[in-house]
Amino acid sequence: MAMLLASCQPTHSDYQIDFTKSEPAPIQSHEGRHDPIRVTFSSLLAPSDTIVHYRKIANYIGEQMQRPVILIQRKSYREMSMLVINGGADIALLSAGAYLTFRDVETLEPIAVQERMGVPYYQGYLVVNNAREDIDHITDLIGKSIAFTDPLSYSGYQFVHHKLAEMNETPEQFFGRSLFTHNHEHSLRAVIDNVVTAAAVNNLVFEQALEKQPELSKKLKVIDKSKRLGTGPVVVNRNLSDLEKDQIEHIFLTMHENEKIKAALKGLSIDRFVPVDPALFEITDSSSDRGGRQR
Known part of the structure; x- marks a missing residue:
């Protein structure tokens, strides 16, 4: 976790991470359908460390669907969310907060959630x-x-x-x-x-x-x-065909069985993807856990 804060001065402004060089680029091509599957993400972990793992996952999706894939990286959760909402991406690895904000948008459909450290929720x-x-x-x-x-x-x-x-x-x-x-x-x-x-x-x-x-x-x-909340879900654009959505859901729910992809998931601190339980995204008093003085 050795991070340098040289670029972070104590002002009211945001930390700025330059993603302008991470423009959408084809990852892998396959014979068959020519329209690519577009996958978008925004990592709040170190981008330089995680991009290689996301590329492996995107490649795997393309291989399984026998389609080209485009991986699109965005700096903020809003940029990524709007991309899939407006039809600029087919699959998004959203944050839980972004999903809560936009889950009533008709074009979004959750298909899986992350399991991390053995649980599908976090705080x-x-x-x-x-x-x-x-x-x-x-x-x-x-x-x-x-x-x-x-x-x-x-x-x-x-x-x-x-x-x-x-x-x-x-x-x-x-x-x-x-x-x-x-x-x-x-x-x-x-x-x-x-x-x-x-x-x-x-x-x-x-x-x-x-x-x-x-x-x-x-x-x-x-x-x-x-309070506890479900981990960030994988969402798809609802305009995809039922067959495509079923394919993508199956790919995410089983990708941990592939050793190479399992290693990529580990690099992202993800155990596997599991089915969506809507109750995970209902914040109630029973999901509360007071902190107090620790560590």
Whole structure:
């Protein structure tokens, strides 16, 4: 998780990651149908580390469908969501927050969800530097700085927004300064390096960071948690034929059985894809889990 924050100055502006060189490009061609299957993603993990794994998965989809494939990378969840909504992509690996925002749009149809660390759900963590003994609750962050990941990220923004709304506050009014990193690991690093006071991050990314670097458990503490929510779903454009949608669903639900693709999934910290359970995306009191002082 060695991340450099040299490009991240303590201002109100977003972290900017240049994806202009990642224009859609054909990955693989096959005889038969000439119209490509278009797959879009936006990774809040390190893009340079994940693109190779997404390419392998996209290639596999093309091989199984005997179609050309185009892989389209977008920086933000909104850009990616609008791409599939407007017909510019056939398959999207959405975030849970983006799916909650756009799930009533008629052109989106979920076909699978990610299983990570053995479960198909996750939480948002509100994390601060363990040295901040004066901060144990979200109310202690008034006037302080915070790192978010993406406005459509449930764990990286929306759950904090919801908690503040319950307090009749908004992030703009409550925090003294905020920025968007577009990357959960960058957000954690911003807290460790005291660039910001707090960060909203995906609990799975947080736990994996501690597995890789156990010493981080002495540097970070969780002061609040979101309610549990289903992991980011795979959605398809509903205008695809039923046959195409069935094919794509089968490919995602079985791709972990292929050793090469299993390795690519592991590189993305995904165990496998499992069928969609609509209950995973209903946020209720029973899915709540208070944080308290940890680590």
